[in-house]
Amino acid sequence: MSTAHKKSDAYQHASGGWGSVKAVAGALIQEQAPVETSRVLMHQNKPDGFMCVSCSWAKPAHPHRFEFCESGAKATAWDTTSRRVDPKFFRQHTLAELEQWHDQALENAGRLCAPMRWDAELDQYVEVSWEHAFGEIGRELQAMKPDEAVFYTSGRASLETAYMYQLFARMYGTNNLPDSSNMCHESTSVGLTEAIGVGVGTITLDDFKHTDLMFFFGQNVGTNSPRMLHDLQEARERGVPIITFNPIREPGLVSFVNPQSPRQMLTPGATQISTQYHQLKAGGDSAAIVGICKAVIEADDHAQATGAARILDVDFIAQHTQGFDDFANYVRNTGWDEIESRCALPRVALTAAADEYMRAKAVIIHYGMGLTQHRMGVQNVRMIVNLLLLRGNIGKPGSGPSPIRGHSNVQGQRTVGVTEKPELAPLDKLADQYHFMPPRTQGMATVDACQGVIDGKVRAVFQLGGNLVRSVPDRYVIEPSWRKLRLTVNIATKLNRSHLVHGEVSYLLPCLSRIEIDERLGKPQAVSMEDSTGCMHGSHGVTQPASDRLLSEQAIVAGIAKATLESSSVDWDAWSNDYALVRDAIAETYPDIFHDFNARIWEPGGFHRPLPARERKWKTKSGKAEFLVPQTLDEDPDMPERRPGDLRLFTLRSDSQFNTTIYTHDDRFRGVYGSRMVLLMNQQDIERHGLAADSEVSLEAVSPDSVKRQVDGFRIIPFDLPVGCVAGYYPECNPLIPLSHHAKESKVPAAKAVPVRIVAAQAA
Ligand SMILES: Nc1nc2c(c(=O)[nH]1)N[C@H]1C(S)=C(S)[C@@H](COP(=O)(O)OP(=O)(O)OC[C@H]3O[C@@H](n4cnc5c(=O)[nH]c(N)nc54)[C@H](O)[C@@H]3O)O[C@H]1N2
Ligand SMILES: Nc1nc2c(c(=O)[nH]1)N[C@H]1C(S)=C(S)[C@@H](COP(=O)(O)OP(=O)(O)OC[C@H]3O[C@@H](n4cnc5c(=O)[nH]c(N)nc54)[C@H](O)[C@@H]3O)O[C@H]1N2
Ligand SMILES: [Mo]
Numbered sequence: 001m002s003t004a005h006k007k008s009d010a011y012q013h014a015s016g017g018w019g020s021v022k023a024v025a026g027a028l029i030q031e032q033a034p035v036e037t038s039r040v041l042m043h044q045n046k047p048d049g050f051m052c053v054s055c056s057w058a059k060p061a062h063p064h065r066f067e068f069c070e071s072g073a074k075a076t077a078w079d080t081t082s083r084r085v086d087p088k089f090f091r092q093h094t095l096a097e098l099e100q101w102h103d104q105a106l107e108n109a110g111r112l113c114a115p116m117r118w119d120a121e122l123d124q125y126v127e128v129s130w131e132h133a134f135g136e137i138g139r140e141l142q143a144m145k146p147d148e149a150v151f152y153t154s155g156r157a158s159l160e161t162a163y164m165y166q167l168f169a170r171m172y173g174t175n176n177l178p179d180s181s182n183m184c185h186e187s188t189s190v191g192l193t194e195a196i197g198v199g200v201g202t203i204t205l206d207d208f209k210h211t212d213l214m215f216f217f218g219q220n221v222g223t224n225s226p227r228m229l230h231d232l233q234e235a236r237e238r239g240v241p242i243i244t245f246n247p248i249r250e251p252g253l254v255s256f257v258n259p260q261s262p263r264q265m266l267t268p269g270a271t272q273i274s275t276q277y278h279q280l281k282a283g284g285d286s287a288a289i290v291g292i293c294k295a296v297i298e299a300d301d302h303a304q305a306t307g308a309a310r311i312l313d314v315d316f317i318a319q320h321t322q323g324f325d326d327f328a329n330y331v332r333n334t335g336w337d338e339i340e341s342r343c344a345l346p347r348v349a350l351t352a353a354a355d356e357y358m359r360a361k362a363v364i365i366h367y368g369m370g371l372t373q374h375r376m377g378v379q380n381v382r383m384i385v386n387l388l389l390l391r392g393n394i395g396k397p398g399s400g401p402s403p404i405r406g407h408s409n410v411q412g413q414r415t416v417g418v419t420e421k422p423e424l425a426p427l428d429k430l431a432d433q434y435h436f437m438p439p440r441t442q443g444m445a446t447v448d449a450c451q452g453v454i455d456g457k458v459r460a461v462f463q464l465g466g467n468l469v470r471s472v473p474d475r476y477v478i479e480p481s482w483r484k485l486r487l488t489v490n491i492a493t494k495l496n497r498s499h500l501v502h503g504e505v506s507y508l509l510p511c512l513s514r515i516e517i518d519e520r521l522g523k524p525q526a527v528s529m530e531d532s533t534g535c536m537h538g539s540h541g542v543t544q545p546a547s548d549r550l551l552s553e554q555a556i557v558a559g560i561a562k563a564t565l566e567s568s569s570v571d572w573d574a575w576s577n578d579y580a581l582v583r584d585a586i587a588e589t590y591p592d593i594f595h596d597f598n599a600r601i602w603e604p605g606g607f608h609r610p611l612p613a614r615e616r617k618w619k620t621k622s623g624k625a626e627f628l629v630p631q632t633l634d635e636d637p638d639m640p641e642r643r644p645g646d647l648r649l650f651t652l653r654s655d656s657q658f659n660t661t662i663y664t665h666d667d668r669f670r671g672v673y674g675s676r677m678v679l680l681m682n683q684q685d686i687e688r689h690g691l692a693a694d695s696e697v698s699l700e701a702v703s704p705d706s707v708k709r710q711v712d713g714f715r716i717i718p719f720d721l722p723v724g725c726v727a728g729y730y731p732e733c734n735p736l737i738p739l740s741h742h743a744k745e746s747k748v749p750a751a752k753a754v755p756v757r758i759v760a761a762q763a764a
Contacts, residue, residue: 037077037080041076043542044068047602050514050515051408051514051529053072053156054072054074054658055405055408055532056407056529057227059535060205062604062605069227071226071655079493081110083108085110085113085494087113087114089110094124095124095502099500104662104663106497107494107496107661109495110494112510115132115510116128116507117133118506120504125508134560134563137487140486141460144459144487146439147173148458148460149172150452151165151166151178152177152468153418153466154180155405155409155410156409157409157464158528158539158554159409159412159527159583160586161527161552162409162413164572166417167561168557168564170436171436172565173439175419175420175441175442176444178444179418180406181414183472184748185406186372187378187380190378191378191385195382195625195626195628196401196626197612197619201401201403202394202400202402204533207398211235211240211398212363213241213360213363214240215367216244216366217246217367218246218372219371220368220653221366222253222655223653223655224406226252230258233273241275241276241356243276245285247280247281247282247370248719249279249720252669276353278349279722281648281722281725282648282650282725285370285380285383287633288350289383291343291345292350292357293327293390296387296390297312297332299354299358313390313392317389317392320618320625321389323627324389327386338633342633344724360391363398364399364401364402365387365388366404367404368404370650372403372748373750374635374636375635375636375638375741377746377748378746379630384401385401385625385627395613395614395615402532405531411532412529412530415590415593416586420444422440422442444458450474450739453482453484453485454477454478454739456484459486460485461488461489463490463491465492465493467659470498470734471734472749473734473742474735474739475734475735476709476735478739479501483503484503485503486504486505487503490506491557492508492511493546495508510550511551511553512551512552512553515542516545517542517545518540521578523578525540527554534609535607536597536600537601537606552576558572641702643757645689646755647758648724648756649733649753649754650726652670652680652729653730654666654667654668655669660731677714677732678714678715679699679715679728681726682720682722682723689761690761692764694716696713696762697761698759698760698761699728699758699759700736700758702755703738704738704741705740709738710736711735712760737750737751
């Protein structure tokens, strides 16, 4: 029996405020490192310190005294814990035993300390030397075909490590370089590249000062990028309206109390964040945006007919875009009935949003996983661009698309070549610079890699960070296949499920956290990363390493590369002893972005990468910014069969987790305490299914194949969300997502609209 309970109807307070101060203190105490961690926090996101290991939000040139948020402080506490998972720990616990532990207990056991190899006879991880680990991994790789190995990276590793990692994989002979963006913002990388010729957002922090309207589509700022609340608050204080589209009223998007502003903490007034809040149906974003565009285009048609001032930026559209007429005709011909039923919002709500849009001179649209993790995720991104283009809202101050990235360097890893798509990597340049023949065949994205594991085509999986057996869909299908792998290598800071579900030969290689001092040959090293706004920042550690047997990620990648490649023109030892040399190499490969890298790495606020779309230069096929006519407003046109009681599940993060890392079982903002095995459900749906608050239910996926996907033991919590939608937590719900249920063009798992039905229920 689960012990979930829900206090009151919803979190009654603004996000931030005393609640968040208490949560930070709680995290520090739980990790038993309060004094040290509070010292460390003063260096977080400062030019003289380290870049937060949590989200990728921009780091200002003039940081606040406390330039960290509740989530970032928790992530820091989590890494600087005094607990240790050392060789003794592994002598005490077999893997069979550890498999019985909860995910949270695994990570909570502390920091990994020494390189370990799985011993089949003992069923334990046993300490080995680094040389032994590199040697055997190298021999294993040499005995495989390069395309049988997959080199995943979660978005945490630095630019230097990511560059070395992709170069090593390509020298070895494969483009199998999936990363976490394959489950995240790949819909952005594909959609924005097609539409405006760059795969990243075009705004910078400075644009917040010039904008006069912001939208939020499916991004939960209070939990996932809380430092951004400062920027939002400042904009709100200037009177900038914020319009939010989200099936749930997220407290961080409703109001905010700045826990670092004594004035706000002492006086009750919170800043209202959203001025309009539209609770649309999950998967209804394309329809909602088409509705807003329809109101704008109809108003412009009217203006044209009556000789009034035009609403559209006609000069911009004529000079800079293509495809407007087709889109406008599509919009005119799409009925309000269809729009309303697809997004479950009334026309008045959409015209209210359109009215604000038409009044504003410069508009930013922020968005996140609520938009990208859908079967039509790429189309959703294109609809954002369509809306912006109508009034020239790209490439002028205070405007542009703002995809809010996840992991702290996920965007940067792509920038320096971690990609399964050979066309996105500078292969000719690499060939020239390093005198080898980079592979030209398409590599595997994350879902392809999983399919490859299931089919037995993939024999080795490397994870540079990450916890794939938990973060990918279809866990019950994936896990048994994962155990058939020949080789699993995990480079990690903490123990997680993916280290237990392992191959025949399995290595667990512990690395330094970015927060730790990294000295090579007596010289402190720095690393760098790219934030959500395309700025590059240096970072150096400030705490003593968790163990003297740790190596940096750079040194580990170099060690594996040296042991695997018979010859290469790279001096891996030199690179792993001086990261400045790696930065020189990056600058040589990407001179436009990284020229004078070492000289610019400490620029306050970071140095910007050039973004042609910001200057209205469109690196698209047509040389213009492209409108797209949507294919369909149905969130999943390929769904085989739907029954009346079927529900649409979207998976959520709480404020007490970082992806698969679960800090506690509470979700303070949504008022859910004690268990994550809950299903948030509309009261009407609860009654329609003959359920009540606290009923226990099982969910089954409405699968496109014959595989049965079921998760038991969810407790119903009545919640304010649209009829027909239910919400549960990621990663607990992942067994319900079929691997094939992903965005068509970007392959991002459609975790925000999973068709499910209730199959078994027990009254409370
Ligand atoms: N503390 C903390 N910070 C994090 C993370 C973390 O786990 N914890 N993860 C990091 C990572 S890797 C990422 S990618 C980001 C993720 O950050 P977000 O992009 O914010 O992702 P989610 O929290 O998954 O979902 C965002 C919102 O989408 C809404 N939503 C669901 N379905 C729909 C829909 O169909 N339409 C719309 N409009 N909204 C919808 C949900 O209600 C939720 O509020 O955060 C990063 N930062
Ligand atoms: N249903 C559902 N599924 C989802 C999502 C969703 O919203 N819903 N979101 C998706 C998204 S956006 C993402 S990004 C993925 C994330 O998926 P992953 O990248 O697979 O998972 P993480 O939980 O970020 O990885 C956590 C592990 O990284 C390791 N780690 C932490 N810090 C470091 C470090 O500094 N170096 C190294 N080498 N290792 C480190 C630790 O061992 C930790 O256990 O999940 C995706 N899956
Ligand atoms: Mo992510």
